[in-house]
Amino acid sequence: MALLRSSLNLPAVFRQLAGFWPDTRVKTSIIYLLAGFAMSNKIVKALPTAKQATPDYSTSEAGNPFVDGWYADPDTEIYDGLYWVYPTASYAYEEQTYLDAFSSPDLINWTKHPNILTIANVTWATKAVWAPAPISRNGKYYIYFGANDIQEDEAAEGKVGGIGVGIADKPEGPYVDAIGKPLIGDYHNGAQPIDQDVFIDDVDGQAYIYYGGHSHANVAKLNEDMISIGTFDDGTQFKEITPENYVEGSQMMKRNGIYYFMWSEGGWTGPDYSVSYAMSDSPLGPFNRLAKILQQDSEVARSSGHNGVIHVPDTDIYYIVYHRRPLSETDGNHRVLAYDRMYFNEDGTIEPIKMLVKDNFADGQMFNWKTYGGNWSVVDQRLTVANTAEGRALLDNNFTDLVFDATVAVTDGSGDAGLLFRATNLSIDGFNGYYAGISSTGTISLIKANAGTLTSLSEVGTSGYATTATEYSVRITAIGTEINVFVNDLTSSKIVYTDDSFAGGATGVIARDAGAKFGSVSVAKPS
Structure with missing residues (x-):
């Protein structure tokens, strides 16, 4: 059974096992027996049927935006061999009442999954459903999202809003409210409860939530259940980690044992919207600003920021996934999704991102x-x-x-x-x-x-x-x-x-x- 549950291709496993018996009829019987056993235990779904080509691109080779529509604030995950992108629907706050998602086997051909979460399944959310952060654990899928654009005085008066958490049995949902209220509904250390990212450290399995708006960033532990806030050794629950110039859009990734904290700077409707980063040997920082790595290019696009990261498994291939505004668009909500390659220097620092312009039409589309x-x-x-x-x-x-x-x-x-x-x-x-x-x-x-x-x-x-x-x-x-x-x-x-x-x-x-x-x-x- 250990062999069957490995990452080997299942038909190859059958042939290998059947090879121990020289008689053709015995071989055939064994293959059918093992295939039936695997199907009855739903093993086949978990194993790859063919080796996929590594998506080693310099940018979205089939064009940016890589999906159609107004979207912003993308975050990413890899589930069952598919790349997933979860963005905000970029419309007026009152129209931001749902979340869509997109999946792809190759970062070229994308499938839209509409309405993976809506306010119909979140009784306390009415508008401004923002910046979904996906993650999975214990066989469940979670989406952390901001809602209602709660302000500090409103939170102090008891208005409901902040960061919620949805739970589902599949990456595409439907997600339902896991706790019936915000997971983080108050201001701590001056941080607006929005723009969250969730990260599970491979060292000890500890889950963290990074978040913050209004120029303050916090980190908190998530308990094993992923729907409650943990406590640090000093008895606190929220630690401020605000780096220089932080505005919003927290994002955490790890590479070669180094923790990379990224965030957005500037105003989201302005040309100065951009992404900067810090490096640390601890998930709690300190996070000292090193450089701006993504900013507008007046020849390509404006207002580029609020990013996620795609890491192609078992490679050193990374992509920054972000939103930007086309040059001819004047509406602040007219934002689209793009990705470009991330490259690292020998010391682990990140090279400035180049927004490239390509289209090989491999996706059959002409969005841009x-x-x-x-x-x-x-x-x-x-x-x-x-x-x-x-x-x-x-x-x-x-x-x-x-x-x-x-x-x-x-x-x-x-x-x-x-x-x-x-x-x-x-x-x-x-x-x-x-x-x-x-x-x-x-x-x-x-x-x-x-x-x-x-x-x-x-x-x-x-x-x-x-x-x-x-x-x-x-x-x-x-x-x-x-x-x-x-x-x-x-x-x-x-x-x-x-x-x-x-x-x-x-x-x-x-x-x-x-x-x-x-x-x-x-x-x-x-x-």
Whole structure:
């Protein structure tokens, strides 16, 4: 039985055991007997059926946001071989009455689990259900959440609100209120009871809850039941651990015996919202601020903060999962979920996070694209547009100097398709910017659009290029006023041109009098 309950693939185990008997009929009987026994004891569900590829990415390779919708404050767990993300629904406080979750086997394809917890199952919660923190223990699944946005004077007057705990039999819920009241409903050490994270130390199995708003952070022990607060050796229950610049968004992780405490700084609707961290050899600190590791990038997104962490098991691969605001969005609640790779220096410190821009369309989605004309969809991991007079699809970014890579193919029609950059005034009739296109007849062009009027800056007629439906690798480098266009050979440019008309803007793709498909999009700052 120890062999059957191991992490080995179950059919392989059967073959190994049956191999001890040479007679084929005996082998077959043993395999059926063991399979039936395993199924009757529900062993099969707990064992992997195939080895999954390690998700070793530089960012969300299929694009950020990686799920659709307005969400914030993500926290993460790994249950039964699936990666789980639990966020806040990013709407007005009165509309924050539920929690959704997302699961993925590969960090690319995500399944939405709606309404895993609602105020219908939490009698004291009425609004502002925030920042779920997931964890499992003793065969149960727990969600810790803030509710009601309770203020210090309201708590002193007996108003109900704070951090609650839901319990379920499955990661996707439904979660129900475990204790019928807040787990932490008062202010201790000035900390608003919100933005919690729960962490179980692998040294002694002790569970801790880290939380706090209003610029104060606390840590408390959780008892073995996970629904009551424990007591420290000195008789206290809440220890203040506030690091410099702490505002909210507590997060704890451990790597190589070191405890990493992370938090959010700045105002959640402002450009200064960001993530900083501290390192300690104790789960209780002290936590002395070391550096800011995630902050807005004016070319990619704003208000990036309130993070969780995904650690791919048995690797040194870590991702920071966080929310951010797209550049064109002005509503404070218009936040989306993103993740990027975390890298560590030899001394264990964390390198600053780079918010990368990629989309290989492996998830079959185009969440982060806005279209202007044309009928767009994702087909076979390519962003595809039907034959159109003019169709554009753009990312919500604002790059100045850039290296822009993608694959391009003209699928039908007599026109061209290519990469659009430094684009502004994105209405269908009057945009500004540049694009490098390939025509169905073999011409590579650099074109400038000024209020919608197109001017060819340079053309190269190259035999062997751009036959219909052939896919080509295209790279644009735009550094200052110099623009280079590469096709297939990414070491020798086909076009070099100097123009100072446009200094920055969005990146995207375009098709004119053609159908086209685009893939493997990557936009980065030059090294």
